[in-house]
Amino acid sequence: MKNIEFRTATSAQGGLLVMGGVPGVAAGSRVQVRDHAGRLRSGLVIRCADDAVLVEVFEGTDQLDLERTWVRFLDEPFKLPVSRDILGRIFNGAGLPRDGRPPIISGDRRDVNGEPLNPAARAYPREFIQTGISAIDGMNSLTRGQKLPIFSGGGLPHNRVAAQIVRQAKLLGEESSEFVIVFAAFGASHADARFFQESFAESGVLNKVAMFLNLADEPVIERLLTPRAALTAAEYLAFDLDYHVLVVMTDMTAYAEALREVAVLRGDVPARKGYPGYLYSDLAEIYERAGRIKNRRGSITMIPVLSMPSDDITHPIPDLTGYITEGQIVLGRELANQNVYPPVTVLPSLSRLMKDGVGKNFTREDHPHVASQLFASYAKALEVRGLAAIIGAEELGDADRRYLEFANAFERRFIGQGEDEDRSVYETLNLAWDLLSMLPRDALIRVSEAELAKYHKGVTA
Amino acid sequence: MGRILEINGPLVKLELPETVLGEQVRVGRLGLIGEVIGRDGNTALAQLYEDTAGLRPGEVAEGLGWPLSVELGPGLLGAIFDGVQRPLQAVREQSGDRMARGVAVPSLPRDKRWRFVPDANRHAGGALAGGDVLGTVRETESILHRILTPPLMHGELLELAPEGDYTIEEAIGRVRLADGSIEKLRLFHRWPVRTPRPFKRRDHAVAPLITGQRILDTFYPLLKGGKAAIPGPFGAGKTMLQQQIARWCNAEIVIYVGCGERGNELTDVLEFMPELKDPHTGRPLMERTLLVANTSNMPVVAREASIYVGITLAEYFRDQGLDVVMVADSTSRWAEALREVAGRLGQMPVEEGYPAYLGSRLAAFYERAGRVETLAGAHGSVTLIGAVSPPGGDFSEPVTSHTKEIIQTFWALSKELADARHYPSVDWLESFSGYVGSAAKWWAENVDPNWESARAEALDLLSASEELQRIVNLVGVEALSSEQRWTLEAASLIKEGLLQQSATDEIDSFASPEKQYALLAAMLEIFRQGMKLVKLGAPARRLIQMPVLAQARRWKSQHTSDDIAALKTKIAAIPGEFDKLMLEYEQTA
Numbered sequence A: 001m002k003n004i005e006f007r008t009a010t011s012a013q014g015g016l017l018v019m020g021g022v023p024g025v026a027a028g029s030r031v032q033v034r035d036h037a038g039r040l041r042s043g044l045v046i047r048c049a050d051d052a053v054l055v056e057v058f059e060g061t062d063q064l065d066l067e068r069t070w071v072r073f074l075d076e077p078f079k080l081p082v083s084r085d086i087l088g089r090i091f092n093g094a095g096l097p098r099d100g101r102p103p104i105i106s107g108d109r110r111d112v113n114g115e116p117l118n119p120a121a122r123a124y125p126r127e128f129i130q131t132g133i134s135a136i137d138g139m140n141s142l143t144r145g146q147k148l149p150i151f152s153g154g155g156l157p158h159n160r161v162a163a164q165i166v167r168q169a170k171l172l173g174e175e176s177s178e179f180v181i182v183f184a185a186f187g188a189s190h191a192d193a194r195f196f197q198e199s200f201a202e203s204g205v206l207n208k209v210a211m212f213l214n215l216a217d218e219p220v221i222e223r224l225l226t227p228r229a230a231l232t233a234a235e236y237l238a239f240d241l242d243y244h245v246l247v248v249m250t251d252m253t254a255y256a257e258a259l260r261e262v263a264v265l266r267g268d269v270p271a272r273k274g275y276p277g278y279l280y281s282d283l284a285e286i287y288e289r290a291g292r293i294k295n296r297r298g299s300i301t302m303i304p305v306l307s308m309p310s311d312d313i314t315h316p317i318p319d320l321t322g323y324i325t326e327g328q329i330v331l332g333r334e335l336a337n338q339n340v341y342p343p344v345t346v347l348p349s350l351s352r353l354m355k356d357g358v359g360k361n362f363t364r365e366d367h368p369h370v371a372s373q374l375f376a377s378y379a380k381a382l383e384v385r386g387l388a389a390i391i392g393a394e395e396l397g398d399a400d401r402r403y404l405e406f407a408n409a410f411e412r413r414f415i416g417q418g419e420d421e422d423r424s425v426y427e428t429l430n431l432a433w434d435l436l437s438m439l440p441r442d443a444l445i446r447v448s449e450a451e452l453a454k455y456h457k458g459v460t461a
Numbered sequence B: 001m002g003r004i005l006e007i008n009g010p011l012v013k014l015e016l017p018e019t020v021l022g023e024q025v026r027v028g029r030l031g032l033i034g035e036v037i038g039r040d041g042n043t044a045l046a047q048l049y050e051d052t053a054g055l056r057p058g059e060v061a062e063g064l065g066w067p068l069s070v071e072l073g074p075g076l077l078g079a080i081f082d083g084v085q086r087p088l089q090a091v092r093e094q095s096g097d098r099m100a101r102g103v104a105v106p107s108l109p110r111d112k113r114w115r116f117v118p119d120a121n122r123h124a125g126g127a128l129a130g131g132d133v134l135g136t137v138r139e140t141e142s143i144l145h146r147i148l149t150p151p152l153m154h155g156e157l158l159e160l161a162p163e164g165d166y167t168i169e170e171a172i173g174r175v176r177l178a179d180g181s182i183e184k185l186r187l188f189h190r191w192p193v194r195t196p197r198p199f200k201r202r203d204h205a206v207a208p209l210i211t212g213q214r215i216l217d218t219f220y221p222l223l224k225g226g227k228a229a230i231p232g233p234f235g236a237g238k239t240m241l242q243q244q245i246a247r248w249c250n251a252e253i254v255i256y257v258g259c260g261e262r263g264n265e266l267t268d269v270l271e272f273m274p275e276l277k278d279p280h281t282g283r284p285l286m287e288r289t290l291l292v293a294n295t296s297n298m299p300v301v302a303r304e305a306s307i308y309v310g311i312t313l314a315e316y317f318r319d320q321g322l323d324v325v326m327v328a329d330s331t332s333r334w335a336e337a338l339r340e341v342a343g344r345l346g347q348m349p350v351e352e353g354y355p356a357y358l359g360s361r362l363a364a365f366y367e368r369a370g371r372v373e374t375l376a377g378a379h380g381s382v383t384l385i386g387a388v389s390p391p392g393g394d395f396s397e398p399v400t401s402h403t404k405e406i407i408q409t410f411w412a413l414s415k416e417l418a419d420a421r422h423y424p425s426v427d428w429l430e431s432f433s434g435y436v437g438s439a440a441k442w443w444a445e446n447v448d449p450n451w452e453s454a455r456a457e458a459l460d461l462l463s464a465s466e467e468l469q470r471i472v473n474l475v476g477v478e479a480l481s482s483e484q485r486w487t488l489e490a491a492s493l494i495k496e497g498l499l500q501q502s503a504t505d506e507i508d509s510f511a512s513p514e515k516q517y518a519l520l521a522a523m524l525e526i527f528r529q530g531m532k533l534v535k536l537g538a539p540a541r542r543l544i545q546m547p548v549l550a551q552a553r554r555w556k557s558q559h560t561s562d563d564i565a566a567l568k569t570k571i572a573a574i575p576g577e578f579d580k581l582m583l584e585y586e587q588t589a
């Protein structure tokens, strides 16, 4: 079957091609489409019966006709050849080289869709990764094997934050990073892609990075493949070669939009804002590929970047992502406008794995309590700030005024830091105590009395 | 034998006459399993529990003759199953770390021998009815597994095996049925998951389910046999709260259903359950727990099935006269699975893409909870607690709003509370419980006669403070009278010293009913003492600085549930704390 070209197209429209009378085609199999000019495109069988086969064409159906379109059914799913040589290479969104160098030759070709992990085979992630960023390490820490997205918006420095994490991420006690990196961009601008490339080059890790790029002006449907190809590479590096892999993917919004585009063409019933009901499951197939496996050394830690349409965290894309990932780092415009870098809005940010990866045997015994106290005190301080905006700061009582000062110091000194500033988690915790010491001891009930005695620097009772 | 005509995602059209709706089918060379959801002429439409990639039109298909069923017998506890009851540990041993397709592993171990002790009152020649206890197997130290006669079987017991070790497939007895045929009895039987298991009659639920979580037990109680929902936006704490319940509740069996959620959360449960002790029996929690897992990256049709598998397992233990709790995380993912299939079937969506039967399916599912008198005359219960994950945290969406009409206890989680890391983030104004009256009886008899009024007083304080806070947000706290400021302070004391309860705090993670009441009484005592002073003219400003306020906020993490005496000493000392001020103001008054 692989070698036969069929010329039985019965309709072509908006990326979908219907082939008549091709019996026995496997669901999900890859196809090769040759158009009247001899150009090759690739596609996927998404529905099949003996009398009609529906094919999704990744490069789109523009300039196809029905009479001079030849289709070969390759009888296998999309596969990515994997070998150690993928490190240091640049691929397109479908996993073909785009760096002008020869293709990866390997007898080991993997289905890009992967297979779901047996839940009984997972190992729970517990190893604290120090990113050197206080807002993350102190309050929303990252764990090896976690999926922790950055929720951002147009014009916010998510790329810089992601690059800083990649540069600085290491386990406690390690001199430098042990990670290799899989970078996937879909719908990203050339400028964004260049930014990351340069950043990897500057920190001298280019030979430890595998890149999968589908840029803004490249085929939309191919984006459905890009994260899958990238994660297939990551799984190979992590679970066959024992690497700790850091996967950075940008921008999940472009991915979801591509999915919606295809869903509309297929006529799928929309759920919210035109996105298909299966967006959740589809995103989960991607995000759940992060993690650790029992008795294997490697790991996949995932940092997807996602821009929230109109800064709306309840939009289906961030919403469904938040329902799948193990927390989120939220960047905010307000802080960014005040020149706070990184503009991490800590209250809606969350790391679900932090509770099992910080504290006594991991970082420092006071860490969980300090984090909880910072959240509580900052939430209270924001309330006071809101009040001050109404009644005027001068009308505030003494205690409230201290909270106001705390809020400002917290934003400037704790959240704010340099793009090259790599703080150890101990520096972060000590800084937190400097700030908490601005508040009266009695107001700090989330830290223990022993911790207060040991770390609180204020004299007031 | 039939054949595949068409493949469309998880749906396949088969040429397969004479199949029955709901019947299981085996499809393709891989032998994927699914169920028939529609018939049209000679064709059957089936939804498959596994990914259909690689299937081809023309491949074989056959009907199996039975609906989706579970195996019920010894070997369930401590196990983790997928959405169609495949044992995931055994599947892993057979096919590796990833879920291979078409793997057929029996749900219950076939080679393991169990010590069966026949029931002393059962004799050959006696009548046998469905649900009758044939004997017992001590499955775990804490659970005595009662071997039940299949619910629909009636006849004369011809023979019952003596005490001994049997595998689940060996016969432990024979029955002559009404039609004269003879059937073997085994340690297990099968039951179709979409059919509720029969019982004699529904009972009133009487006892509260103690979860050890103050905001639940003290403020919005749930009864054994009741129905509850936990709605909340992502990250608000639904899973943590359900895990807390699974850990600490005083049920005899806990069924944890991970429906379309994260793999790591199940790993978490699998790792902590064997290490933690049941506070009520002292045995490892895993001995009373079983997991059903269809994670978000596993096939969506099996997700829809998973909650039926879970509830059927729950009913089976109920029928043994046990109190069972089933937590389902998340029912929204189940509803979405329903929606996905409905969409592919081209059924008319009514709201947000959901089919018209969403509400009735949800209601029928929750109806399977309850306290019952079993066929054998024992009493057992299934308590059902479903998480709901509303898109955008909007409680007016279809799944939340339908669920709200069905359940009696509503634990609404709030994003604001979660953002400030006030956990559990159960909103004390939006939540409700229809079981307060029944719970009050239990608390009055077992803990303190004043429970109901104390609870009401605390809730009044909380809602009064909400009003006051609104004023403060407009004009500042200075505008309040001393009485109002003290009310505000007391409410904050209740929030921080009582409602807030961290799951990660070793001492406070579980609070016994006695500890819960002691803390409640303590906070109210402080409030009343202060109010007395305010009425005598003391300014709230002075009261708020009293050290006892900061101290009382720490009591919850200083005293375990076994150490109530020390806590009570502190409570008894509260009036003393106020005496000095009292003296001062009584003189001026």
Ligand SMILES: Nc1ncnc2c1ncn2[C@@H]1O[C@H](COP(=O)(O)OP(=O)(O)OP(=O)(O)O)[C@@H](O)[C@H]1O
Residues within 6 Å of the ligand: A322, A323, A324, A350, A351, A352, A353, A355, B232, B233, B234, B235, B236, B237, B238, B239, B240, B241, B261, B389, B423, B424, B425, B501, B502, B503, B504
């Ligand atoms: N009772 C609690 N005690 C301490 N921490 C909690 C508690 N509840 C929630 N948390 C914190 O909040 C985080 C998120 O909670 P959880 O995972 O239960 O949210 P969720 O509502 O289930 O979210 P999702 O809908 O995305 O699954 C936890 O990882 C934990 O850090």
Ligand SMILES: [Mg+2]
Residues within 6 Å of the ligand: B238, B239, B240, B261, B329
């Ligand atoms: Mg959850």
